[in-house]
Amino acid sequence: MALFKDMLKADETLFRDEIALDYDFLPKLLPYREKEQFHIANCIKPLFQKRNGKNIFIHGAPGIGKTAATRHVLRDLENETDEITSFYINCWKKNTPHKIILEMCSIIGYRFVQNKTTEELFDAVKKELNKSSAVFVFDEVDKLDDINFLYSVLEDIFRKTIIIITNYKSWLANLDPRIKSRLTAEIIEFKPYNPEEAKGILKKRLSYAFQSGVWDDTAFETVAEKAGKLGDVRAGLYLLRESAIAAEEESSRKITSEHVEKAIDKFDQFYINNSDDLEQETLKILELIKDNNNQKIGNLFEIYKKNGGSLAYSSFKRKIKKLEEGKFISVDKTEGGDEGNTTIIKIKEKPKKLTDF
Numbered sequence: 001m002a003l004f005k006d007m008l009k010a011d012e013t014l015f016r017d018e019i020a021l022d023y024d025f026l027p028k029l030l031p032y033r034e035k036e037q038f039h040i041a042n043c044i045k046p047l048f049q050k051r052n053g054k055n056i057f058i059h060g061a062p063g064i065g066k067t068a069a070t071r072h073v074l075r076d077l078e079n080e081t082d083e084i085t086s087f088y089i090n091c092w093k094k095n096t097p098h099k100i101i102l103e104m105c106s107i108i109g110y111r112f113v114q115n116k117t118t119e120e121l122f123d124a125v126k127k128e129l130n131k132s133s134a135v136f137v138f139d140e141v142d143k144l145d146d147i148n149f150l151y152s153v154l155e156d157i158f159r160k161t162i163i164i165i166t167n168y169k170s171w172l173a174n175l176d177p178r179i180k181s182r183l184t185a186e187i188i189e190f191k192p193y194n195p196e197e198a199k200g201i202l203k204k205r206l207s208y209a210f211q212s213g214v215w216d217d218t219a220f221e222t223v224a225e226k227a228g229k230l231g232d233v234r235a236g237l238y239l240l241r242e243s244a245i246a247a248e249e250e251s252s253r254k255i256t257s258e259h260v261e262k263a264i265d266k267f268d269q270f271y272i273n274n275s276d277d278l279e280q281e282t283l284k285i286l287e288l289i290k291d292n293n294n295q296k297i298g299n300l301f302e303i304y305k306k307n308g309g310s311l312a313y314s315s316f317k318r319k320i321k322k323l324e325e326g327k328f329i330s331v332d333k334t335e336g337g338d339e340g341n342t343t344i345i346k347i348k349e350k351p352k353k354l355t356d357f
């Protein structure tokens, strides 16, 4: 019997280049986002003529290429000129002005950072940047814990484009008016990929990441379908990797539907704990709750319907439950009282504090 003939050997792998599945892997081409990249580039263009650039506010659901498209433009910019300094800052990782300014110092090669205050460091960066021009990207800006910093960049750096990226359209509406009026940004909405686009992107990634022929066609279709339904490429990349790992654990030479099922199970469990990976409709409802805090669930459902929501009440309630389990919202139930039982939905997010300048 050749029991072990078709098994993956200990030193063999299904992956060709696993890095191609990393979320921050930047592929050479970024199909379906040409228009958005062009728009971003156009806002930066005036900097080439030593004029001030336009600012940009980018919003859209998770995993649909906002970061990738912006970084792509920056990469092109860096290849094109040394005259414009570009800063890509992830405000989740660098969530305070001091961390951001240290990052900027490191990017421009300013090393005298010891024992200096944020203001002193900003002065040094400012001096350097005002010799030419700069592009600032503040990605995941809603995670920034002190927005005043943005005010300084707006006021003190003369020739610049500021690009702000977030999942939440409402972030801009809630912005302090003093910053908002100075920002006057072009708004670029990233729309989710349709299932065909999501599939196309994942198919391309397959060829970088895996040995040829290891993916069973139906298994891949299932991954593409799930990612397509969510409109979320990151979810697809996760499933590709996890399915392959499940296959390798069984020393299988093929990645089959069974392995994909395992990956999907794992994905569904983890999904709810991470707001960045919330599924579209749930995210929409979360946004709605943010804009209509402290509402009765019935009122909220009416607002949801008025805004074009398509779910039935029972499914809507299930999404509310999911959000509660994920600790995004709290659900207060009171029994009895004048109006019988009431359920009030509250957002859990801490309100942003805007101290005076």
Ligand SMILES: Nc1ncnc2c1ncn2[C@@H]1O[C@H](COP(=O)(O)OP(=O)(O)OP(=O)(O)O)[C@@H](O)[C@H]1O
Residues within 6 Å of the ligand: 022, 023, 024, 025, 026, 027, 029, 030, 031, 032, 033, 060, 061, 062, 063, 064, 065, 066, 067, 068, 069, 166, 167, 201, 233, 234, 237, 276
């Ligand atoms: N058009 C595309 N072509 C190739 N890869 C893509 C494309 N769009 C997105 N991706 C890939 O999908 C993953 C998620 O994209 P990205 O990180 O840009 O999402 P995002 O919109 O910034 O999401 P989030 O709001 O959660 O930060 C990345 O690995 C990215 O390279």
Ligand SMILES: [Mg+2]
Residues within 6 Å of the ligand: 066, 067, 068, 139
């Ligand atoms: Mg992003």
